[in-house]
Amino acid sequence: MEQQFWLDRWEQRQIGFHLPEVNAHLRKHWSALALDAGERVLVPLCGKSKDMLWLHELGHLVTGVELSHIAVQAFFAENALEMNMRGDNVYFSPQARGIRVHQSDFFTLAPEQLGEIRAVYDRAALVALPDQMRKQYVQQLAGLLTSGATVLLVTMDYPQEQMDGPPFNVDGKEVCRLYGEMFDIQLLESLDVLAGNDRLAERGLTRMLEQIWKLTRL
Numbered sequence: 334m335e336q337q338f339w340l341d342r343w344e345q346r347q348i349g350f351h352l353p354e355v356n357a358h359l360r361k362h363w364s365a366l367a368l369d370a371g372e373r374v375l376v377p378l379c380g381k382s383k384d385m386l387w388l389h390e391l392g393h394l395v396t397g398v399e400l401s402h403i404a405v406q407a408f409f410a411e412n413a414l415e416m417n418m419r420g421d422n423v424y425f426s427p428q429a430r431g432i433r434v435h436q437s438d439f440f441t442l443a444p445e446q447l448g449e450i451r452a453v454y455d456r457a458a459l460v461a462l463p464d465q466m467r468k469q470y471v472q473q474l475a476g477l478l479t480s481g482a483t484v485l486l487v488t489m490d491y492p493q494e495q496m497d498g499p500p501f502n503v504d505g506k507e508v509c510r511l512y513g514e515m516f517d518i519q520l521l522e523s524l525d526v527l528a529g530n531d532r533l534a535e536r537g538l539t540r541m542l543e544q545i546w547k548l549t550r551l
């Protein structure tokens with residue numbers, strides 16, 4: 334997806350992907366990563382996700398990466414956090430020490446800008462990207478991680494011809510294609526989210542699974 338697509342979405346407030354609450358999959362499965370408090374978690378393509386606050390409350394250092402300045406500002410303002418900036422477009426708050434948000438293109442970040450990342454939380458990041466960008470995303474992510482680092486990944490599996498992305502269909506085969514060489518892959522849960530969701534059925538979808546994965550950098 335072109336950067337302008339996302340900047341326009343924020344400008345026009347078309348942000349149906351944003352959840353007003355902490356993601357249920359995160360709450361349920363985060364413990365599978367067995368991450369110690371004080372370790373740094375990367376949240377790529379973070380938007381203004383409340384999930385960052387939840388991870389911070391667990392005692393983790395949290396680094397978000399987001400293209401849109403509107404999203405970054407909204408994250409701090411809506412959570413009543415003062416917003417301070419370091420020279421290189423990195424935002425932080427004195428009240429939520431340990432959370433910082435890089436307002437930049439994820440694909441241009443170098444490992445030394447982030448410090449050691451022990452885990453990644455990916456909800457609506459990989460699936461926000463069309464297939465031609467996904468391999469590049471995974472390569473960039475792998476380059477930011479050292480061996481043993483883990484990823485909690487949420488994907489969606491549905492017939493792509495029945496709905497335009499984003500979010501895009503990323504089925505198990507695609508997860509293996511993208512991560513198989515550089516990560517150990519474990520499926521934690523597969524959930525049918527079509528049943529009881531009239532909105533998806535009205536859009537003509539006949540199948541929609543949400544899948545939660547634990548990936549470990551080899």
Ligand SMILES: C[S@@+](CC[C@H](N)C(=O)[O-])C[C@H]1O[C@@H](n2cnc3c(N)ncnc32)[C@H](O)[C@@H]1O
Pocket residue numbers: 336339340350351352377378379380381382398399400401404437438439440456457458461499
């Ligand atoms: C579908 S939204 C998901 C946001 C968040 N993960 C959530 O769960 O609410 C994707 C986000 O990625 C941001 N984005 C898209 N391309 C990006 C890039 N190359 N670098 C950083 N952020 C990007 C968009 O501005 C948008 O906020």
